[in-house]
Amino acid sequence: MATTSDLTWIQPPSTGLCSVLRRVSRAPSRIWHARDLLFTGLARDLRGRVAGTVLGPLWPFAQPAMLLVVYGFLFTTLLSMKLPGASDGAGWSAYLLVGTLAWSSLAECATRGASSLLEGRELVRKLAYPIELLPLVPSLSSTILLGSGAVVVIVLGGVSGYLPWNLAALALPVVMLLHLGLALGLAWSLAGLNAGLRDVGQVLPLLLTALMLATPVFWVASPEVIPGIEPWLPYVEASPFTHLLDAWRSVLCAGRPEVPCPPLGEALASLVPYSLGALILGRIVLARLEPLILDEI
């Protein structure tokens, strides 16, 4: 007796609200069913990053370690820039280090996510690869690498006394999950838009640079540091990226009280709606564009 559970008629896709929402709500179960595919893609992506290098799997750990050494040296020895209320440059360099790590991972998710459908078009065209997995793979691998980088920062920072150990570091998995949500939502939307309209990929680098400068990666959103910033603060506060960096700094820089960031619980809680919202929005964009993408790709 044949099972009939997988026997459904494949019909022309509908982009009506109900069918889009149904597809969005099914996303978690679809991803779960495709987990083997996902792990395989993830393993391939991670292996592909270091393929042909001598250090191989050590690179994801070596890179943040090197960044930590460079930042530490630059800001404690060469440049005498200090955060308000700090006696040396260590806090400032930690602020920058964590901001840079988190932002570059997010930017990577956006960039690689945007091109993921076009790069993986052979998989979609020839092997009917589920399109929502293509942006998920680089987002996931980038978040994992960011997490391993954070572990390096925690360990080396604690050992050297550059970033004293603090229990807040235990919230690393939570902030990684929220980071993944925001990054994946961004990657899903950009992947869909860019697969339909290549111009999106052309604007993206510019957009990301502008966003990076407008987000407190290299500056502190406080009138003490930047006089005259008050009128802009509500906008900075509303940006999901500000909340993302706040959350990372709350987790990693808690050992240095001079680093300006909200308390851990508040930082994580305020990121949750942004992260969830981005995920749902991204999946809706991709679901709406899916019929077009499958015809065009």
Next chain:
Amino acid sequence: MSQQPVLEARGLGKAWRTYPSGWARAKEVLSLGAVQSHDPFWALRNIDVNLPPGGALGVVGANGAGKSTLLKLFAGATPPTEGALRVKGRVAAMLELGAGFHPDLSGRENALTTGVLLGCTRQEMRRKTEEILEFAGVRAAADTPLRTWSSGMAMRLGFATALAVQPDLMILDEVLAVGDLDFQKRCVDAVSDFREGGGSLVLVSHSLYDVRQICDQALWLEGGECSGQGDPARVTGLYSAWYGDRAGQGETVRDAATNPGRDRPRITQVKVHGTRHEGAMDTLESGENLSLEIHWENPKAEPVQLGVTFTRQDRTLVAASGTQLDGLIVRGSRGVARLDLPCFPLLAGRFTPVVHMLDAKGIHRHHEKPTERDLLVTAGTRELGLVRIPSFWSLETEGQGDPIPDGVNQNPAEAKA
């Protein structure tokens, strides 16, 4: 067992999108499809398919007829624009061999990854990897990155991987002609084994021979519509005739079979007896006795079949004869076969006799060798057509007509006498 079809399509149609301008595209994408500003381009319409379990469908048609679009729909790579289809069980689509391979990963890793892409679990694939590498004959290079491989090796790995997935339905797009002859033979064998094991198949091939031998139903697409469907011999015949009319040539002979390697079964010499050598041709009077002496070698002594076909100049296949039809299997490492054709029935015309050496199942062609010269058949009679059919007339007449004068309006067959 349920006889529910493995693949069923009703009124299937696919329109690709074309945009009158870049702005029209931008409007449609940025509005997330709320504004539909594309023009449909119909690649396929009104296709009905019903493939029972274990069945094999061959799809033929000229380039751009919609074959690839149809396979993409079957594979689930793109949704239909109208109609509906359903597929039962695991599908392995090989729309292109080696699709999804990563050049920096090793052959072993690529086999595993691709197997998972085709629907296996990682555990299943780990078990099967050795078998795949063995079948593809790439075990020695298994752990080197794929970019150092030859394209043939990569394609062999692709084929071996898809076979190992053991799908319920396998979709092959023109992939039986990859690799060297030895591998082609193994592919064809593997596909027959797959079918004997109850697997279903959809095959696109330009080799009508493969479609006739492997499939039990055929679909001829022309301009996105069905031009013929049903029995493979009938449909490929229709297609061949249509194509021959259009392009001035019939089905093309695969080049590989004209020049096998030294270790492969092959025909070394063909001698023609009973003819007169005139100019560039062997001539023969229709109705005389003809015989061919075929010298062959088969180093590995695998069982083979021999066959002879007579093709007219316009590449119409006129007649054929094979050892299998006489219930004979050719064995041994070398030998001479003699084919006698008493009272040769072909009428006037120029024919090319071709000797074929095939595998025991008559699917894979090891070697095809035409005789040195074409055969020119002359007929002293006024008989019309290609062949003399054995025939006998008998008349029953009523009434008394005028006696017919001698030499006028006589039966053409008697004119010679």
